Amino acid sequence: MALIVFYVENLKKLVMGSIKATFLIAKYPECDMSKQKKGQAYNYAWGLLVSKKIITEEEAKEIKKLVNVRNNIGHEPEKMLFDVSHSKLSRDYAEAFGIYYDYEALEKIKSIRDKISNNLHKHFVIQSSFDGLLFEDPEKVYFDELKKLRAKINKQYAKRLEELKKPR
Numbered sequence: 263m264a265l266i267v268f269y270v271e272n273l274k275k276l277v278m279g280s281i282k283a284t285f286l287i288a289k290y291p292e293c294d295m296s297k298q299k300k301g302q303a304y305n306y307a308w309g310l311l312v313s314k315k316i317i318t319e320e321e322a323k324e325i326k327k328l329v330n331v332r333n334n335i336g337h338e339p340e341k342m343l344f345d346v347s348h349s350k351l352s353r354d355y356a357e358a359f360g361i362y363y364d365y366e367a368l369e370k371i372k373s374i375r376d377k378i379s380n381n382l383h384k385h386f387v388i389q390s391s392f393d394g395l396l397f398e399d400p401e402k403v404y405f406d407e408l409k410k411l412r413a414k415i416n417k418q419y420a421k422r423l424e425e426l427k428k429p430r
Contacts, residue, residue, distance in 0.1 A: 273325070
């Protein structure tokens with residue numbers, strides 16, 4: 263979950279910072295974020311990226327969903343961890359309220375973030391940051407641990423499938 267939080271926040275900073283820098287340096291009126299109402303700046307930014315064909319409408323919608331995933335992680339982590347609970351109450355609660363964890367969120371945000379990072383310079387001044395460098399080592403540790411966990415889960419899953427195949 264820390265990876266999702268980092269990638270979403272890093273993407274938001276990159277896009278907003280680059281749009282603002284473009285206005286400050288190039289004075290493009292479409293990059294004047296001061297005209298945006300509070301709470302609408304990100305929607306405007308994603309729309310601007312769509313208009314420049316940096317991302318598609320579908321990707322802009324996906325970013326909004328991923329920002330919501332990030333917000334849920336930050337504000338309601340208990341709702342994001344229900345699937346590791348052994349409690350029937352947790353499962354029933356999640357089912358009743360339509361709570362689910364998007365297991366593909368990490369790959370989605372990484373993919374969209376990479377696409378934007380690789381194409382933003384075509385239309386905007388890029389605001390640089392050391393955030394990626396500061397997060398590089400923790401990111402590697404998280405991915406190494408996820409790889410180990412995936413292998414462990416796959417092994418347990420295969421074992422369980424074999425057990426289910428045995429006659430009772």
